[in-house]
Amino acid sequence: MSEGSGLPYHLVQRGGRRGVWRPFAGIFLLVASFLVLVPFLVQLPFAVGFAVSGRDVGDELTRITDFDHPTPLGLAYLNLALAGAIPVAWLLTWLLHGLRPGWLASIAPRIRWRWLLVCFGLAFIALFATLVVSAMVPSSADDPQMSGQLNDFTSTTRDYLLVILLLTPLQAAGEEYAFRGYLTQAFGNIFGGAWAAVLFPALLFALAHGSQSTPVFFDRFAFGIVAGLAVVLTGGLEAGIAMHVLNNWLAFGLALAFSDMASTLNPTGDSWWTIPVTLTQSLVYLGLVLVVARRRGVRTATDTAAEPGVLEGSRPRV
Numbered sequence: 001m002s003e004g005s006g007l008p009y010h011l012v013q014r015g016g017r018r019g020v021w022r023p024f025a026g027i028f029l030l031v032a033s034f035l036v037l038v039p040f041l042v043q044l045p046f047a048v049g050f051a052v053s054g055r056d057v058g059d060e061l062t063r064i065t066d067f068d069h070p071t072p073l074g075l076a077y078l079n080l081a082l083a084g085a086i087p088v089a090w091l092l093t094w095l096l097h098g099l100r101p102g103w104l105a106s107i108a109p110r111i112r113w114r115w116l117l118v119c120f121g122l123a124f125i126a127l128f129a130t131l132v133v134s135a136m137v138p139s140s141a142d143d144p145q146m147s148g149q150l151n152d153f154t155s156t157t158r159d160y161l162l163v164i165l166l167l168t169p170l171q172a173a174g175e176e177y178a179f180r181g182y183l184t185q186a187f188g189n190i191f192g193g194a195w196a197a198v199l200f201p202a203l204l205f206a207l208a209h210g211s212q213s214t215p216v217f218f219d220r221f222a223f224g225i226v227a228g229l230a231v232v233l234t235g236g237l238e239a240g241i242a243m244h245v246l247n248n249w250l251a252f253g254l255a256l257a258f259s260d261m262a263s264t265l266n267p268t269g270d271s272w273w274t275i276p277v278t279l280t281q282s283l284v285y286l287g288l289v290l291v292v293a294r295r296r297g298v299r300t301a302t303d304t305a306a307e308p309g310v311l312e313g314s315r316p317r318v
Helices: 009-015 021-052 057-064 072-083 085-096 113-134 155-191 194-207 214-234 238-258 261-265 274-296
Strands: 006-008 301-305
Touching: 006 009, 009 155, 009 194, 009 214, 009 301, 021 057, 021 072, 021 085, 021 155, 057 072, 072 085, 072 155, 072 261, 085 155, 113 238, 113 274, 155 194, 155 214, 155 238, 194 214, 214 238, 214 274, 238 261, 238 274
Parallel strands: none
Antiparallel strands: 006 301
């Protein structure tokens, strides 16, 4: 990876407006937006659609937000709500820190599309290592969440597939923009170290998934750590987005084929045997990403000098 004399990804906010209060305010506003503002805004078009079709708006909104009994429309709502992190993170970066939203994507500042495609390829390669390890650990066939038999293909399966293929990438990108994007830069701004920029977003990422068993929590925390390292060490969100999209496609695909969506959205299993499998996938992927990034000369710091308030576009045009 090509080194520079500029700002690394986790310190990009220090190239914007000064003020120690700004990252704290940004963290609060990001959390508040997802507790109140984003769900309300995303539900509005759903409510209009229900009203136009003559359905009871209250009942239908309750149904799409009941993730214990999910539906394809409910999964679409969830994906769009999480994708709402992208515009929220953009606005906070622009209005609060005076930085162009592109600085959230990478130190380019933009999504480096070729590098993103390379990362998708590396994520698929990492799956093979996962298959090898999964064949060596005790089988999950006794897991009540997995039937072991192929589910019938129904119209509901078709609808789920369309939602997963079209909206899951937006959902995964939304989570990456929130946790490995804005929060990584905010905690990096506060503490100044890459350790905090990786650790605290990973912890919040695991906590944000609600009630869960200890192994499931550890699995998500470890995922957050690996994704955070990939982002910080490659200077952008591309590696994290690729891993997250493929991980969710795989999880939802297995749910449609052998289980059900409710058990995937609300995992209750407490087996530690899943940890070696998921860690193998994540760590092999991270290793591949770092090796290929170094060979391709992927930049990890900005071209601009590492001084406060110097990044291009650090003052928004209004």
